[in-house]
Amino acid sequence: MKKQINIGLLGLGTVGTGLAKVLMDNEAILTARVGIPLRLKTIADIDLDSDRGIPLDTFELTEDAHQVVNDPEIDIVVEMIGGEGIAKELILKAIQNGKQVVTANKALLAKHGNPIFKKAQEKGVDLAYEASVGGCMPIIKTLREALVGNRIQTMTGILNGTCNYILSKITDEGLEFAAALKLAKARGYAEADSTLDVEGYDTAHKLAILTSLGYGMAINFDDIYIEGISKITPLDIEFAEQFGYRIKLLAISKGGSEAVEARVHPAMIPFDNLLSNVNGTLNAITVTADVVGKIMLNGHGAGMMPTASSVVADIVDIARNLLRQTSGRVPLMSYQMEQIRPIPVTPIQNISTHYYFRFLVQDRPGVLSTISGILGKYGISLKSVHQKGRKTEGSVPLVMLTHLAREEDVQNALAEIRVLDVVSREPMLIRIEDESDRE
């Protein structure tokens, strides 16, 4: 039996530093649980001089990540570099060398997961990625293990803390998007280039991973519909509030054996939907499945320590397999590899949901009948119509909520409406996911 597990860390950024910290601070508790020590042997990073607030002198340090990947003493390679370039090369090399791998690289797994998983399976090594989705929430473990007896039906998540913080600030303080984003940057909740977060790509990476796992399918990342939050205004949030809704950036996956929905966009959800109370930088995900009903996980979706917690859990999972000289105990993608199949993703045009429209229209007779006439032509039935709010430069907000409608019909109707003379600005469309958790 092994006397200790040797770990090699690639990338001493925020999460990498958090990992080193946990392995040092909680060494005793980890040994008490695992039975043998987990030893962080080597750290590779191109910058070994910056102060990360932790002592590095007990570790082997190198600027050459390949040295870690090729070190015969290293059992587990932890990839915390990120991105789709060098990280991919190093992971594949580590697998080739028979090493177990832990990563939090959602972009890589979302786009190139399948061939990497196949390679790991061929080489008989484990590849763990709990930290790639939902930070500290054990959603990967829940899907692969706790819900193993379930047919997953829907997954709905608030998976990006930056967006949730910004939307919470707009909601609570009436800030405009740009001001809320600025605040998020000032508080360290958003990066200098926030595109990946606020335009929904980060959320979509996570949704791709969840969708693959949930239904046992290979997903083409480009099939996911992605819309960010930069167009959301305090006015829409105020209207939503009046109708009993909050606006959240949701990752939505609805499964079936013939087709799945996979989309990321801002959505209105009712106050009594549990996700509506998940505020600030918190993340949450609800899973609906045939046996379990509905289950929710909630916690910090990012940050140094919460994410490091999941990385450590992955390391321990693998260490426990190594101690018993077994690997691949749980299939990498939840289903046995030969059971993974392509399931088509329904194009956004073909989905049906409820809609909120806000038009800025000239305050004159006949406008309402013109717009509702166009909607009617496309079979879009209205649940309610509200003309309220201040008149600005002769225009007033006209808000409409629809019954269930098809996206393609909605887009066709909007194409006609947006070019009307009486419509002053680009119409606002927010989808409504009208699911209550009230019993």
Place this chain on the structure above:
Amino acid sequence: MKKQINIGLLGLGTVGTGLAKVLMDNEAILTARVGIPLRLKTIADIDLDSDRGIPLDTFELTEDAHQVVNDPEIDIVVEMIGGEGIAKELILKAIQNGKQVVTANKALLAKHGNPIFKKAQEKGVDLAYEASVGGCMPIIKTLREALVGNRIQTMTGILNGTCNYILSKITDEGLEFAAALKLAKARGYAEADSTLDVEGYDTAHKLAILTSLGYGMAINFDDIYIEGISKITPLDIEFAEQFGYRIKLLAISKGGSEAVEARVHPAMIPFDNLLSNVNGTLNAITVTADVVGKIMLNGHGAGMMPTASSVVADIVDIARNLLRQTSGRVPLMSYQMEQIRPIPVTPIQNISTHYYFRFLVQDRPGVLSTISGILGKYGISLKSVHQKGRKTEGSVPLVMLTHLAREEDVQNALAEIRVLDVVSREPMLIRIEDESDRE
């Protein structure tokens, strides 16, 4: 390698029937995930004639549970009988025979867990019990695996659906406790004898298991303070609402290396505590830990199918170990057995929290100063005082909220106050857990 896993089920009650149903209905999906079939070979129950709505003709049926436990073909024994008598005997016999065991028997594990776990460890078999706490929520897996790198600090749970349903009905509809209990029974959410649920014992069983797991300790069940919900009135709930609180039956565990708190009682929690929005029969648990911060799980805590979902997850976990001829991969009690130690449970007298008092007092001068004088004598400092509500037979409700106070001081003060001539009824005391989830 094994070609299939043979399961023996003891007890075809609600959850047992749910398990048989999942294994039949989701056979294909389970095989696609596990790789080989899980076969329910034998079912033992003293009543094999009642219709459970599922076909039983493909199973071996027996009235003799020992036949299952002694069957050399059975790999996993699933104990769904409950209670501390025959269930304990059968589990110990199964372990003795080298069988893997799955159980949801919280009363048994809360009171006799340690010797049973030791026996399983000695015989090198797994004993899984995810369904014993929180129904479908994977809280055991989360504590044993996902949070393995964390020092657990607090666990706070709504762990009994019957109580949560009753409190929700009192809150939403202003029902008296007795009427809400009657409704719960009519809807099948409470059993004929509801004592175990409404007096908090069921919650305490679950808390005992969580506390052992969280801190790596052996717990004496009798050290847990237990108070149920039968004294809660609509009036208290209304007052709570006015102060920004909801009343929930909480399981509270606060850990340290020198002492832990473990208590079950109704508590007021602020609206922006995530647990306050967990209503109806739903359960939830929050765990605070040093690395992860705070994490919450939420779902159905009971019921045929949600509980069966966890039992299946346990079966699959064990099946995956059997396929690799390993067991004890994750320590039964989260820590290596030799690391489990006794940590004293702080007596309720020594805990400190905030309090809500409601006195029914005669509406005459001097009453307030007498009562506040007694509280002051014991060092209990008041946060606010409210005299409001209708006068009944010359008495009015006097409500007080305290700053942090020690339980023993509070009990001593109440002992003096309850015998005052001006106090018409037994004083009401509800503890306040003033933790907000607002960022």
